[in-house]
Amino acid sequence: TLVGILEVFLRVRRTGRMLTVQGGRVHGKSSQRGSLQRLTLERAAGDGEVRSGDEVFLRAWAGNYVTVQGTRVHAMANRTGKLQRLVIERTRDGAPITPGSTVFLRAYTGKCIDAADPRAFGVVRARWGHHGSWQQLVVEPAVSTPRPAPRPAPRPSPAPAPATPGQCVEPASLGRCAPCLHSVQCGGGRFCCPFMKRCVASSRQRCPAPIAGCRPLCRDGQDPAKCTCSHETFPARWQGPTCT
Structure with missing residues (x-):
């Protein structure tokens, strides 16, 4: 289960390409998994398990946030507000978001981000409110973390x-x-x-x-x-x- 603040890749399920932030542009043309594709998923309510229906922000490597303005999706804002707030959804309400989950990102407009229109390859927009194949995104952890060997708990540092x-x-x-x-x-x-x-x-x-x-x-x-x-x-x- 995903918790709190963590780094992820978002793969467009229909095309296999990755959501990418390049400067202020957001597109889905690249198949790489690098710094431009790495997104920090921040749960708006703070630390805790991320579940379907939670509000989240997506912060890019340079500190700018994925933003929806009308149908346009960009990353030219370095603040969090209504335009940056997204609801992460699965088909079952309240279900936990886990690695490999297929999710939908709903903007303040009520529309879901779509990135798989075959007539506009790689263009990322937010145009419709339904859960369709163009809106499906797969959550992949940015770092695969092996289970660590047991070790003594660190000694707390002084206040x-x-x-x-x-x-x-x-x-x-x-x-x-x-x-x-x-x-x-x-x-x-x-x-x-x-x-x-x-x-x-x-x-x-x-x-x-x-x-x-x-x-x-x-x-x-x-x-x-x-x-x-x-x-x-x-x-x-x-x-x-x-x-x-």
Whole structure:
């Protein structure tokens, strides 16, 4: 079963081609499984099992989101809102979304994304509300993860040190799994995980406790003080503000 935030490929079932984000364009012409085809599926409600009927966002490798405007499908937005919100559906309502599931993506318009029109090869649009063969997409995990050998649980790290009043954090200065408020604080190409609020290199990376536990996800651009997170130190004593 798919859970929370994870990286997937979406294969057009009828053609065998992959949903691809190239710049701001979304198409279904490529058979490759590379960075342009890798999509981060974010459950709008936060961490938890992804099931038919859940609202999700699809984030491309560059941080832009799959967007539906009318019948047009593109990826020119770097925010999440009504146009980026998609309902992931199977033919049976409430069914879990698992690797290999055939799914449909319904936009705010009530129309499902289609990518298999034989008269317009590879063109991705959202034109009809029914579940047809042109709308079928197959979920493939972006990384095949073998079952790891049992190992001791990692020793929990101490709670983050309280930020000194007036002390700020230099941009791109925080390392792996460091507590963060915004992605600009993270170095080494990392971003601030909107659930854990720690600096990570990918949505698959896990960090030791404590984590902020933000539900809904606390994204860049939001005021951390207005986010709902489970750890008592967030945000006041989680990390200092970014130096300007």
